[in-house]
Structures are given as structure tokens and as C-alpha cells.
Amino acid sequence: MGITGLFQRLFKKGHKADVIQAPLTALGKLENGIRQHVDVQGSIYPTIRFAYSTSDLPEKAAHVVVEKRLKQFASPAVSILYLDGEPALEKQETHEDRSKNRSKALAAAAQNTELLAELIQNGQHVRKHHFADVENNLRKAFGWEISQRQGLVQYLRSQGWTVVESETEADVEIGRVCKPNDIVVSGDSDLLMYNNVNHLWRPWRKGQLLHYSVPDILKMFDLSRPQWTALGIVSANDYGKNISGLGIGSNFGIIKSLQGNDVPSLIQEYLHSELVALKTVDAN
Structure with missing residues (x-):
């Protein structure tokens, strides 16, 4: 999260x-x-x-x-x-994706429940995973x-x-x-x-x-508060991905090397940095 x-x-x-x-x-x-x-x-x-x-x-x-x-x-x-x-x-797109995933999980739970009922009705052996499948999908559907x-x-x-x-x-x-x-x-x-x-x-x-x-x-990472905020903006989170190939570790290093004194200038420097520009070109 x-x-x-x-x-x-x-x-x-x-x-x-x-x-x-x-x-x-x-x-x-x-x-x-x-x-x-x-x-x-x-x-x-x-x-x-x-x-x-x-x-x-x-x-x-x-x-x-x-x-x-x-x-x-x-x-x-x-x-x-x-x-x-x-x-x-x-975050609207993320919310919609989660709603779709819950619907899929609910449908899967219904199928698992039908299978479980059929096994019991036919006197067949019911294994632990049959119950776990129902429970896990119901949890995801919540x-x-x-x-x-x-x-x-x-x-x-x-x-x-x-x-x-x-x-x-x-x-x-x-x-x-x-x-x-x-x-x-x-x-x-x-x-x-x-x-x-x-x-x-x-x-x-x-x-x-x-x-x-x-x-x-x-203090530990020798970062300014604007650099810290900029790191949060450019890194992947619940509602947006980072630039392909640049995870939190890479972004830490890039942001720390920048000289801007405020968040907007740091973001501009980040976008024009050599590694980010290279990754952006590769992605296209």
C-alpha cells in the first residue's frame, strides 16, 4: 500500500x-x-x-x-x-480495477462453492484446499x-x-x-x-x-525535504507506475544527485536526467 x-x-x-x-x-x-x-x-x-x-x-x-x-x-x-x-x-482507474478484481473473485468463489457442494452431495472426498479456495476468493471479493x-x-x-x-x-x-x-x-x-x-x-x-x-x-540518506517529496511523486504507487525500469532504488539515486531547491524544479531535473531520458526513449 x-x-x-x-x-x-x-x-x-x-x-x-x-x-x-x-x-x-x-x-x-x-x-x-x-x-x-x-x-x-x-x-x-x-x-x-x-x-x-x-x-x-x-x-x-x-x-x-x-x-x-x-x-x-x-x-x-x-x-x-x-x-x-x-x-x-x-485513483479512479485503480478503484475501477479493484472493483473488477472483486467481481472476478466473487465469481470464482461461487464456482468453488458449487464444486464443494457437488463433491459433498456425491459423497466424494473433500480436501482442505476446496474450503481454502472458497475462503481465499471471498476474502479477495470483500x-x-x-x-x-x-x-x-x-x-x-x-x-x-x-x-x-x-x-x-x-x-x-x-x-x-x-x-x-x-x-x-x-x-x-x-x-x-x-x-x-x-x-x-x-x-x-x-x-x-x-x-x-x-x-x-x-538525515540518514542526506536528502532534503523537497527531494523526499519528489521521490514520492516519481515512484510507483497505488494509482500510477514509475518509468519502466526505474524502481524505488534507482529513483533514490537519481533524486539524491539533483540540485533543485523545490519540488517542481527537482521533477524537471529528474525528467531531463540522462537515465530517465534513456528509459523514456527505450519505452517508446
Whole structure:
């Protein structure tokens, strides 16, 4: 999710994000006035999918499951929850592709279910993978439309949470309102590239989070903030591919060599750099 390969690249090049083993304790130590902005879908989507795709789980119980997960790292006192709205224009094609993929997965799940029923009816041997095929395709087919989120929004607000229903993607809204000392929680690496986001808590494992400090990253890689933003723009992400043959590693090297002082000039330098020009010619 976000910029392709960014987290892996940071790790490979020696940047070790700090492990937050007790998120609520860390949250309680924040200075007054610092807020935590939570990209709900970007942080706990597997929990959402489980809660709202379990057929025997009542809607209220599903809301409770989601809130319980949020409470592992967030608090109504300092946290603001953000839910996605309509896809931004530049992500419309990606949204449509995902919708098509969900439809294909749903059709495949129906076929798998029919096969499973036929095997059982005929007294034939049913293997574990027959059940797994149904489950995997149903998981891929899960979609959480805006109208389906309203129940959760109302429930969370009734429990004292501040919930923002974003006009487009949550990361856009968070990037707009976040202050330099605030904390952002998301698994979406795009949020690392917003100019006023300095601290990202990325959900990890066993309730732990990874803390990415943008100032520390810039210092380690000797990059300016405009260079960092430009890297995010030219690299592949959810809604656009990079120039063929130029992954995050190549782009790191190119951007670091540029001399521009602002993002527009850096992008122009990037597009006219020898390697990018060569790759562009080869692609044509």
C-alpha cells in the first residue's frame, strides 16, 4: 500500500524503524496539543474485512471488534479517526480495477462453492484446499462501500471518538490538517511524503507499531525535504507506475544527485536526467 517498495528499501539500506511495544503508553506520553491521526482503512483493513465478512457476526458486534482493535493504539482523548470517501480522480482507474478484481473473485468463489457442494452431495472426498479456495476468493471479493461504513461511524461517535469522513482518500485529508509534531497511524507509505507529516506509526505485529521519523530518514540518506517529496511523486504507487525500469532504488539515486531547491524544479531535473531520458526513449 502506498509507494511500491519504500518500507522494504528503507530497511534494506539500514534504516531501522523504532518498535513501539506499548502504543497506548507511548500515546499517553505525548505533549498536550499533539494529536494522533488514524487512517482507519490504511491501519486495520484486515480487521475490518474479518468483522464485516463474518456472516454470523451481528453488525453491532462487528463494530465492537473494530473498536477493540483501534483501542490497541488509539484513544478518543487524543486520536482522530479518518475514513476514506470517494476515490480521488487520479485513483479512479485503480478503484475501477479493484472493483473488477472483486467481481472476478466473487465469481470464482461461487464456482468453488458449487464444486464443494457437488463433491459433498456425491459423497466424494473433500480436501482442505476446496474450503481454502472458497475462503481465499471471498476474502479477495470483500468490498466496504461508503454506505456500509455509516453504521461504524455512528457507533464510534456514540463511544466518544472523533471521526472524519474524508471527501476522498483519508491520506489526503490527514496530509492537509496534520501538524509537524502530530502522529499519523497508517500502513500507507504515501503519508511519509506529505510535507507536514514527520512521524508515522505503522501497524506491525502482535499489537506493536513501527515508528518512522521523517527527519531521521532525511538525515540518514542526506536528502532534503523537497527531494523526499519528489521521490514520492516519481515512484510507483497505488494509482500510477514509475518509468519502466526505474524502481524505488534507482529513483533514490537519481533524486539524491539533483540540485533543485523545490519540488517542481527537482521533477524537471529528474525528467531531463540522462537515465530517465534513456528509459523514456527505450519505452517508446
